[in-house]
Amino acid sequence: MHIFDSVQKTKRLFTPQNESKVTLYVCGPTVYDDAHLGHAKSALVFDLLVRVLRANGYAVTYARNITDIDDKIIKKAVEQNKSIKEITEFYTDAFHKEMAQIGVSRPDLEPKATESLDAMYMLIRKLIDSNHAYQTEDGDIYFDTSSDSQYLTLSKRVQNEDEKINRVENSSHKKNSADFALWKSVKDGTVVFDSPFGAGRPGWHVECSAMIEKHLADKDMNFAVDIHGGGADLLFPHHENEAAQTRCGTNHALANYWMHNGFVNIDGEKMSKSLGNSFFLKDALKVYDGEVLRFYLLSTHYRSNFNFNQEDLAASKKRLDKIYRLKKRLFGLAEDRDKTLFQEELLKALSDDLNISNALALIDEMVTHANETLDTAGKHKELKAETLSNLAYIEEILGFGSKNPFEYFQSGVDDETKTKITELILKRDEAKKAKDFATSDKIRDEILSYGVSIMDTPQGTFWEKV
RNA sequence: GGUGCCAUCGCCAAGUGGUAAGGCCGCAGCCUGCAAAGCUGCUAUCCCCAGUUCAAAUCUGGGUGGCACCUCCA
Known part of the structure; x- marks a missing residue:
């Protein structure tokens, strides 16, 4: 098996650290909104990866997290006057149901941030003790990027001087502009966790590192996991920061192989939360069969950017129909x-x-x-x-x-229509037997008006929804 | 501005040194009472220029045109 490593930027022979066992961690959704086509694409890509790894004889442990602590979740809860749990459970449930509709199997492990706080505290503590993190006077804890000589080696970014100056002005408590929050002290009284470092919430990046360490990592190995995956946008800053935390806070590097899937665009435009043009999976599922969506979204190589449009989707449907x-x-x-x-x-x-x-x-x-x-x-x-x-x-x-x-060809047709079509087909068969082709063609037109096509075969006449 | 990626038939899309896979659409035909489905055949020299090589879509340099990341994002 060969895998393109998006950090080394080359196709590498895949060799797991532990003989036939493979560990895979993929960044999952933050459950504050419905899943869009991009979430579907990412889930599908790694679902396929797991199937292929298993077909190659590997025993795979696949973990995909649920980020259920996040400022956007809290914002939504406040707006809708609901509890955090109500919001996260609602969207987690919806996510599972929609993924099932496009044939995505559940991962072996689905760690939640709320269930991994102890691991986060432990990691933050280690980072502070080893001088890789510091707490500011207002209670925030930052990762000290200057303490990590390998910082930015993952995304191979070069830090911009102008950017440096701007950021320092914005956040004067940080030692370096690139330092990122491991712990945010919260004073507004909304949602806080009582940590050994005071009340607050964890930073986004620390969640993944901690969850990997708690649920998936083999402590004796050089890498916490064999493969780490996610969307292409996560390489920086998310994965860069995750890698830094794990490298500095544990005795191993984060991942041996990195895989990043390309983006889904809609009719040539980037789909993003800030542009507000997200195409939600639940809306797509109202119009298209889940399996057709699965086929279509998987039909282009996972690293390419994917341009979603109806014409190509129709071509995919025809291919699956065959x-x-x-x-x-x-x-x-x-x-x-x-x-x-x-x-x-x-x-x-x-x-x-x-x-x-x-x-x-x-x-x-x-x-x-x-x-x-x-x-x-x-x-x-x-x-x-x-x-x-x-x-x-x-x-x-x-x-x-x-x-x-x-059933595949007749999904979405109600029972009443099905009965009607069956009756018409019987009537047409009789007319055909009697060589009354004028009548049989007339009946066929009537059948076609139900939005189906019919085909005569040696086994009888079948119909399909168009 | 910094960093990186990409450019193959009308459309989608493989192929990274040895002479262009596949699908959709289209055309012709077989099958069919006629259709539909299925099958057969036909349809590109790889953005431009220069170079390396016996040989380049594939490597190098220069253009042109897209795109991504650098800010929450899959």
């Missing part, structure tokens, strides 16, 4: 359990830094070949069993094709 039509063609038959050459090639493609384009090309070719053979006369018992095994493998490793193929 998988389901083949599945429909073989419905109810028994599969073969032997691993096929196709499966080996598919895994090989995905093991090359998740080369999804090559993987999809292999799938298209497999589907076409299977259809071609099935079109010709003969029973092809072996091919059918093998193809079903291939489809099952695609489902396992990519999460495509998990539904009943008939």
